[in-house]
Amino acid sequence: MAVFVAEQISKRFVDGPRPLQALLPVSFEVEAGEIVCLVGPSGSGKSTLLRIMGGLIEPDSGAMWFEGELHHAPNTAIGFVFQKTNLMPWRTVLQNVLLPIEIQHKKVTDADRAHAEALLATMGLKEFEHAYPRQLSGGMNQRVVLARTLMQRPRLLLMDEPFGQLDALTRERLNLELLRLQAAQKITIFMVTHSIPEAVLLADRIFVLSERPGRLIAQVAVSLPRPRTLAMMGAPAFGEIAMQVRRWIGETPDFDDSTQNSRAVETLD
């Protein structure tokens, strides 16, 4: 069953110095429990699409359905993890994780607190509950963000290069942890990433967005078995899928002549 359906979503920004077509009409479905990774050249509207899906910005056209219902505003069943760690510096780790509960239920019960503590324990942050974000490393803070997002018990997780600012090793480890968490909690994940290998490692399907204005040019199925391991990255099948995605990105019209392409778009009025 499709948990999320997008029909002909498009977005054009008119606030800037020149109007900018960020996204041409895009349609897709995300199945329950699957991981979809969205890749594409920078500026192709990946983040814009994600923010539209989260209800943070309104599309110019099209409609979306979340769990069968028309969807156009933020929904607490949809969790968001942004690229930049967005913790409140004046709250301790535990207080940050409890924020979604405070916002939604006004009151924090002992059960909520126990849940938050358990989540932090699974993240390996047990001793850091009362630390402030400033005192932790980037990787640890991004785990706090993940714990906070899980605290709202999301059924769909939208992730915008969640580990993009971390070093390669931490990033790999967090990706594997995320896979384990996703399998255990049956969350649907829609993740934007820059890295094709990361997309192949995580995803059931990889969506490829074209150069701006973004169009959905391919949906590549990743047929690797689960659970995924880092060892799979050496397998021939892994390389083939990565190559296939790379070819799609390469086949974007005017990929080599992107300046001319974007100029053509900007004068379109």
Place this chain on the structure above:
Amino acid sequence: MFEVSKDEIRYRPRPSPLPAWRAWSSRYHTYLLAPLTLIGMVALWAWLVEWRAYPPFILPSPALVWRKFLSMAAGSLWLHVGVTLMEIALGLVIGLSAAFVLGYLLGKHRSLERIAAPYIVASQSIPVVAIAPLIVIWMGSGLVSKVAVTALITFFPTLVATIVGVRSVDPDLRDLMRSLRATRGQMFWKLELPAALPMILGGLKLSATLAVVGAVVGEFMGATAGLGYLINLGRGVLDTPMIFVAIFMLVLIAQALYVAVLWLEARLLHWQR
């Protein structure tokens, strides 16, 4: 399960070890330096009076000022301190409330700020001393005009700080609050206020000390009580020791207000240190 490796915990470099006397002075100089300086300055003052043999109405000796203080403290000094304190307190409450409300609105709505900014800047380019007579004409020479001058002078620093503070709220945190469907009230109490607080307290520090200036300027324009009135009175009868006592009381009030804001900062911004 997630695991945190040792290298992931960020180490902040410790300051390099200091020589013994530097270590000692860096630990204690904050407590000792201020009183030592004060004692030195009073001694210098006493010596200057002794050396040049100034008459008391030019420069009274510290001992004479102290005696004057004791005699005034037995008399009406505390009444005058109370009057000035009242003016400062009321002026601060009114000036700061206005600054918070207006600062929040101007910080949130850029178009509003564009309309209001020229008037706010204009009002600040005129010294309060120049406006004070007008205020006395309009509001009389009672408590109201002093409170008004104090409110006026405390208003601006906190206004600017509040505008900057509200503007400095991380847009990513705004997105987070929106994605959690936070109400307007939650947006304010859980995000905007704590995020703007460091800036606001910075402005408050300025406003608190300026409040003393406001009250004295107000009292100079005509008053029957207050520390500013005492200074005016002392000038009229050449009672210089009285002027000194009044000035020292003003200094003490300003210091107390400043320390109060520092205390607030330590209480509210403990996450910063």
